[in-house]
Amino acid sequence: MRSVGSFFLSFLAMYPGIGRRFRAGALCLGMIWISGCGSLVATRSSTLLGISNPGYPQHTDYLEYQQGRLTEAQLLDRLFHMAMIGDSLSRDFYMSSIPSMVWRSKMHHRCNWFLDTDPSANSVYSLYERLAQETPLVACEYSSVGGWVDSGESRKRFLGSWYVFSFSQQVDLILEEERFPDLVLIWIGGNNLRWTRSVDPRRPEEIETGLQKMAANFRKDYERQLGRLVERAREQKERRAIIVFGLVNLKSFFEARDAAEQLRKKNPKLYPYFDAVYQRFESTKLEYRANMAKLALVYNEELRAMVGDFNRELGGDSPVRLEYSDALATIDFSDVEVLQRIDAWHPSAKAHNMLAEAAFGALRPSLDFLGIVPLQKNADLR
Numbered sequence: 001m002r003s004v005g006s007f008f009l010s011f012l013a014m015y016p017g018i019g020r021r022f023r024a025g026a027l028c029l030g031m032i033w034i035s036g037c038g039s040l041v042a043t044r045s046s047t048l049l050g051i052s053n054p055g056y057p058q059h060t061d062y063l064e065y066q067q068g069r070l071t072e073a074q075l076l077d078r079l080f081h082m083a084m085i086g087d088s089l090s091r092d093f094y095m096s097s098i099p100s101m102v103w104r105s106k107m108h109h110r111c112n113w114f115l116d117t118d119p120s121a122n123s124v125y126s127l128y129e130r131l132a133q134e135t136p137l138v139a140c141e142y143s144s145v146g147g148w149v150d151s152g153e154s155r156k157r158f159l160g161s162w163y164v165f166s167f168s169q170q171v172d173l174i175l176e177e178e179r180f181p182d183l184v185l186i187w188i189g190g191n192n193l194r195w196t197r198s199v200d201p202r203r204p205e206e207i208e209t210g211l212q213k214m215a216a217n218f219r220k221d222y223e224r225q226l227g228r229l230v231e232r233a234r235e236q237k238e239r240r241a242i243i244v245f246g247l248v249n250l251k252s253f254f255e256a257r258d259a260a261e262q263l264r265k266k267n268p269k270l271y272p273y274f275d276a277v278y279q280r281f282e283s284t285k286l287e288y289r290a291n292m293a294k295l296a297l298v299y300n301e302e303l304r305a306m307v308g309d310f311n312r313e314l315g316g317d318s319p320v321r322l323e324y325s326d327a328l329a330t331i332d333f334s335d336v337e338v339l340q341r342i343d344a345w346h347p348s349a350k351a352h353n354m355l356a357e358a359a360f361g362a363l364r365p366s367l368d369f370l371g372i373v374p375l376q377k378n379a380d381l382r
Helices: 002-012 016-037 047-054 057-064 072-077 098-106 125-132 169-174 204-234 251-268 274-280 290-312 349-370
Strands: 043-046 081-086 137-141 183-187 240-245 320-325
Touching: 002 183, 043 204, 047 072, 072 240, 081 169, 081 349, 098 169, 125 137, 169 204, 183 204, 183 349, 204 240, 204 290, 240 290, 240 349, 251 274, 251 290, 290 320
Parallel strands: 081 137, 081 183, 183 240, 240 320
Antiparallel strands: 043 137
16 A cells, blocks of 8 residues: 555656646645535524424414414414525635535535524524514525526526525525515625626726626626516515615725735634635635725615615516615724634624624515514513
């Protein structure tokens, strides 16, 4: 065995190009696995046990379930349903070793600002948990690590389920369900900010035109997928709501990352995967980040205008409420504590709590539209 190993190492030393290609291939396969394996199954949580309390408005449904007149699936269908479309910023994810990223993509669901069911004090107080204080619900997480806004024209691929689930594919999953969500939250587009992939930064005279083209394509692709959701929502017998969240405040995020870099200079052991972010997101480099932040603002204006166009088409008496919200786009992330301690790019637990609080504050108009009255106003549940 030693001789075989020695021969293999000698062979690689003689032909270093083969070794590099081998390692690159292994890394590529690993990243393909990471990107998609977290997207195979949507994660769900529900407050089914909560409605066993006689104070809940849905308690009569629970009694039918106990008496065998309703199956568990039928009972769940009667609860409020909320769905999340997004990317890694809506997941507990960060750049690290391949095994670690595989675990966080494939197995480590929940533990994020949208969906966390851990009641301990040091966990994330998620949007799901906050809303559960007002109404029993089913929450479904479709967010995919690496998800991006796409045209949806070439969604069928070999081993497709092992790749990233894009916006169009997450919409596919929702539309495949028999029960369309009462409320759909959308926060996706951060991976469309990697402008150096589409525009040559070495040609400054072409950058502005290139960014404008990216923004136009972003809106066109986003509009196509949002239109699919709106169309299905209009077909429902009861009211539905969709909230489009603006992209994150990158200016403050970069301030936090600069602070992390200064700390790392004093202690190189901090943020061990700090540089890995630059390798995967070249646009985050100091010389490129101004245009990345600028593009995020342009995207948000396109989203706001797009939602306005949809609402003019829907009319004032529509059973579908569509809203653009800047609740997540205006959060100040300049504190270094909002960054993950591993890559100094993805949100920390503190940031996830901030996101959950901001998102929850943005829900009230949609909840009122859907007739969701806080439980404490319905009955005394003690």
